[in-house]
Amino acid sequence: MRIRWRSPIRGPWLTSVLGLVLLCALPLVIVTGLLDWVAYGPGQTIPADVGALHLPLLGWPTRPSWLFRLTQGLHVGLGIVLVPVVLAKLWSVIPKLFTALPRNPLRAAERATLVLLVGGILFEIVTGLLNIQYDYVFGFSFYAAHYTGAWVFVAGFVLHVALKLPAMTRGLRSRSFRTELRTPLAQTRSEPPGDLVAPEPEPPTLSRRGALALVAGGSLLLAGMTIGQTVDGPLRATALLLPRGRTLPGDFPVNRTFAASGIAPAAVSAGWRLELGSLRLTRAQLIALPQHTAALPIACVEGWSTQQTWSGVRLRDLAALAGVPAPTSALVSSVEVGPFARATLTGAQVRDPDALLALRVNGADLSPDHGFPARVIVPALPGVHCTKWVRSIDFTTSGPRP
Numbered sequence: 001m002r003i004r005w006r007s008p009i010r011g012p013w014l015t016s017v018l019g020l021v022l023l024c025a026l027p028l029v030i031v032t033g034l035l036d037w038v039a040y041g042p043g044q045t046i047p048a049d050v051g052a053l054h055l056p057l058l059g060w061p062t063r064p065s066w067l068f069r070l071t072q073g074l075h076v077g078l079g080i081v082l083v084p085v086v087l088a089k090l091w092s093v094i095p096k097l098f099t100a101l102p103r104n105p106l107r108a109a110e111r112a113t114l115v116l117l118v119g120g121i122l123f124e125i126v127t128g129l130l131n132i133q134y135d136y137v138f139g140f141s142f143y144a145a146h147y148t149g150a151w152v153f154v155a156g157f158v159l160h161v162a163l164k165l166p167a168m169t170r171g172l173r174s175r176s177f178r179t180e181l182r183t184p185l186a187q188t189r190s191e192p193p194g195d196l197v198a199p200e201p202e203p204p205t206l207s208r209r210g211a212l213a214l215v216a217g218g219s220l221l222l223a224g225m226t227i228g229q230t231v232d233g234p235l236r237a238t239a240l241l242l243p244r245g246r247t248l249p250g251d252f253p254v255n256r257t258f259a260a261s262g263i264a265p266a267a268v269s270a271g272w273r274l275e276l277g278s279l280r281l282t283r284a285q286l287i288a289l290p291q292h293t294a295a296l297p298i299a300c301v302e303g304w305s306t307q308q309t310w311s312g313v314r315l316r317d318l319a320a321l322a323g324v325p326a327p328t329s330a331l332v333s334s335v336e337v338g339p340f341a342r343a344t345l346t347g348a349q350v351r352d353p354d355a356l357l358a359l360r361v362n363g364a365d366l367s368p369d370h371g372f373p374a375r376v377i378v379p380a381l382p383g384v385h386c387t388k389w390v391r392s393i394d395f396t397t398s399g400p401r402p
């Protein structure tokens, strides 16, 4: 049976317009995604090491403090907004899926790159969306899989652009964009016979401008549901894609609650001590040290970010107290066991004057959900490394990176 694709608006022009949007926007998603990975730095439990695929270990700066908020916000936000464009682009070329494999080896190789391209982007969309919903049904490490999938996609993307750029340019030149925007349904006709164009088209049910408006509308709707994740203030309530029930009224989002951490309440009550080398400090002793206050964002890789006002002891003061005045790294351990139990900070991150072991947020003691008795907060550090319920900090001069 021959499946017949009969939409009269399918053709090189529509595919090229959608392709141009993706060609301009996807590199930003790719680069910000790779930058997120640079931001994690080496020697972490999360994300796990990716072997040969790792990027050069550039130091991730601590300034501007909103740097990671920006890169991960762009990555997740733009990634979501582009989903309708990707789906429309796939719809526009779907007849190709049902044509025979070309005999010409070059053509066949070109077709094979589509497996990387389409498989890659669908995998990235699905894993990315599940991750921001905290829905780990896939059962493998999100970070390693999304990162490896990204390289597969990038390979397909680069090859596809190299092979299809001339066709896209031809497609865009074949019709006037302005004229298309003025063409109503009644005047919508098929493109001249050729690649992607239905040989026996049905009468149109949607104009080309209508199709583009549908896609743009879908993207705008998603943008409206997403933007609130990354801006503080009343717009936060519009963040419909942010999983519900994680934020108490008047509070900011909680990645993992104290209850979910499995920590015994006794481990973070009066008997708690901060371990600094051989030193043991009570919370009262920490409060008695010079306190510093800084407005710093938490930017979660799961898509949300927020800026709050934190106070506590500067990490560099704690390093000096521990007898390591010029550390090149710090290993922070949590009372919690599991993947969040440890995070490594670089020397620059420890030395930043706003890098804190926070004891208070917005003028009140940390709540159990936000990491009482003490948590790490460092400018531009990915949220996942802002360890809550800190047990110990080991400042060293032999860390993974100077």
Ligand SMILES: Nc1nc2c(c(=O)[nH]1)N[C@H]1C(S)=C(S)[C@@H](COP(=O)(O)O)O[C@H]1N2
Residues within 6 Å of the ligand: 252, 253, 254, 255, 256, 261, 298, 299, 300, 301, 334, 336, 340, 341, 369, 370, 371, 383, 384, 385, 386, 387, 388, 389
């Ligand atoms: N011990 C511990 N620290 C942790 C986490 C955790 O689950 N356990 N979650 C991390 C993540 S992924 C983020 S985004 C921030 C969120 O901080 P918040 O819950 O106070 O907003 O804490 C980080 N620190």
Ligand SMILES: [Mo]
Residues within 6 Å of the ligand: 255, 299, 300, 301, 302, 383, 384
């Ligand atoms: Mo996070």
